[in-house]
Amino acid sequence: MSDALNPVTENDLHAYADGQMAADEQARIEVWLAANPEDAARVAAWRSQNNAIRDMFAPYATTRPGDAARVAAPQPKRLLDRLPMRAAAAIALFALGTATGLALPSLLGSPATATPIFEQASDAYAIYAREVRHPVEVWAGEKDHLVAWLGKRLGEKIVAPDLASAGYTLVGGRLVPVDGVAGALLMYEDQSGKRLTLLLGRTQKKTETAFQFASSGAVETLYWMDNGLAYAVSGEVSREALRTIADQCYRQLQPA
Amino acid sequence: MLDLMPSLRRYARSLTRSDADGEDLLQDSLERALVKRGQWSGSSLKAWAFSIMTNLYRNDTVRTARRRTAPLDEAHDVPSTLSPAGDPLERRRLTAAIDSLAPDFRAVLMLVVIESMSYREVATLLQIPEGTVMSRLARARAQIARYLEADNVIPLRRSE
Numbered sequence: 001m002s003d004a005l006n007p008v009t010e011n012d013l014h015a016y017a018d019g020q021m022a023a024d025e026q027a028r029i030e031v032w033l034a035a036n037p038e039d040a041a042r043v044a045a046w047r048s049q050n051n052a053i054r055d056m057f058a059p060y061a062t063t064r065p066g067d068a069a070r071v072a073a074p075q076p077k078r079l080l081d082r083l084p085m086r087a088a089a090a091i092a093l094f095a096l097g098t099a100t101g102l103a104l105p106s107l108l109g110s111p112a113t114a115t116p117i118f119e120q121a122s123d124a125y126a127i128y129a130r131e132v133r134h135p136v137e138v139w140a141g142e143k144d145h146l147v148a149w150l151g152k153r154l155g156e157k158i159v160a161p162d163l164a165s166a167g168y169t170l171v172g173g174r175l176v177p178v179d180g181v182a183g184a185l186l187m188y189e190d191q192s193g194k195r196l197t198l199l200l201g202r203t204q205k206k207t208e209t210a211f212q213f214a215s216s217g218a219v220e221t222l223y224w225m226d227n228g229l230a231y232a233v234s235g236e237v238s239r240e241a242l243r244t245i246a247d248q249c250y251r252q253l254q255p256a
Numbered sequence: 257m258l259d260l261m262p263s264l265r266r267y268a269r270s271l272t273r274s275d276a277d278g279e280d281l282l283q284d285s286l287e288r289a290l291v292k293r294g295q296w297s298g299s300s301l302k303a304w305a306f307s308i309m310t311n312l313y314r315n316d317t318v319r320t321a322r323r324r325t326a327p328l329d330e331a332h333d334v335p336s337t338l339s340p341a342g343d344p345l346e347r348r349r350l351t352a353a354i355d356s357l358a359p360d361f362r363a364v365l366m367l368v369v370i371e372s373m374s375y376r377e378v379a380t381l382l383q384i385p386e387g388t389v390m391s392r393l394a395r396a397r398a399q400i401a402r403y404l405e406a407d408n409v410i411p412l413r414r415s416e
């Protein structure tokens with residue numbers, strides 16, 4: 001072996017053994033190895049060492065039951081984290097309105113004089129959720145028809161969010177006036193008969209807001225606006241529970 | 257991040273040489289990653305997560321340098337459900353050989369061999385020159401080979 005002319009370095013041999021060489025380089029090394037059995041033996045030894053190490057540690061590359069929760073540790077905050085800009089915008093507008101006294105159009109129900117969406121939502125809940133025989137116009141049995149019909153009147157394709165993970169199933173829905181035009185009210189119920197309503201209404205502007213709470217007696221409402229629609233979830237449940245449910249709705253109502 | 261969990265767990269185990277310490281390192285790394293996720297540049301999430309783990313491991317080994325040696329017998333406590341193939345004795349010798357490596361050498365070897373990272377990626381991740389990656393890799397391999405040769409006498413000693 002003429003070391004002075006040696007075109008193949010130690011590093012080349014490692015790179016070859018590790019499969020980190022370009023194809024044309026590989027050919028050069030292979031020619032060299034054919035002529036230098038000692039180096040060929042070293043490369044072979046490294047490769048078998050590599051394989052043995054990989055085999056040895058392969059069983060540790062597992063998932064365990066709690067993994068998803070560990071990776072998603074700050075999940076309760078995720079929903080609000082996703083909306084920092086919207087929240088900031090809402091706060092900025094609010095601050096601007098407060099500071100200047102300008103009659104900015106309400107973010108929550110078009111004209112500033114109109115009944116805010118959260119009041120319409122808690123009223124709708126109060127009126128319809130206690131109805132025993134006629135809580136809805138169209139029952140969940142005709143869900144496809146229900147969402148198609150309400151979506152058509154609303155002028156926006158909608159879905160009835162699946163809230164099974166929160167323990168609620170769809171009862172049905174009805175057409176309701178929201179801000180003077182057609183809106184949709186979907187009703188859900190848990191196994192004990194406790195009800196929730198989800199109100200959807202058109203907004204005049206394509207505003208987006210963060211999630212906001214409002215209380216009216218025992219009825220809690222969480223509402224937001226997104227892409228031309230206002231949403232409000234109402235029920236006699238804790239704010240925490242409501243937030244989980246609103247999170248579900250938000251995700252499922254997101255335009256794809 | 258969830259997709260990375262198996263390789264992160266494997267890397268943690270390979271660095272710490274014990275299941276319990278590996279899970280601790282994994283947990284610490286996840287927590288650190290979640291806290292610092294605003295600092296993620298948006299490039300390779302894997303490289304970022306691995307560098308967090310490597311740094312935590314390094315910091316930890318500096319602190320616990322004095323009790324860094326693990327008994328041979330405890331060094332191969334693999335999960336029982338998935339026993340790797342191969343001769344148990346050979347595996348034990350290889351485990352001992354890898355355990356004999358200094359932490360920085362072991363990290364390079366694991367990233368190249370198990371995680372199939374390129375030398376350049378490893379250099380970036382460990383913030384060392386590519387030449388240093390090469391020399392550590394070469395020395396790690398040589399040391400393992402020497403250890404395996406020298407270690408041939410162990411079974412005889414044990415059977416005495």
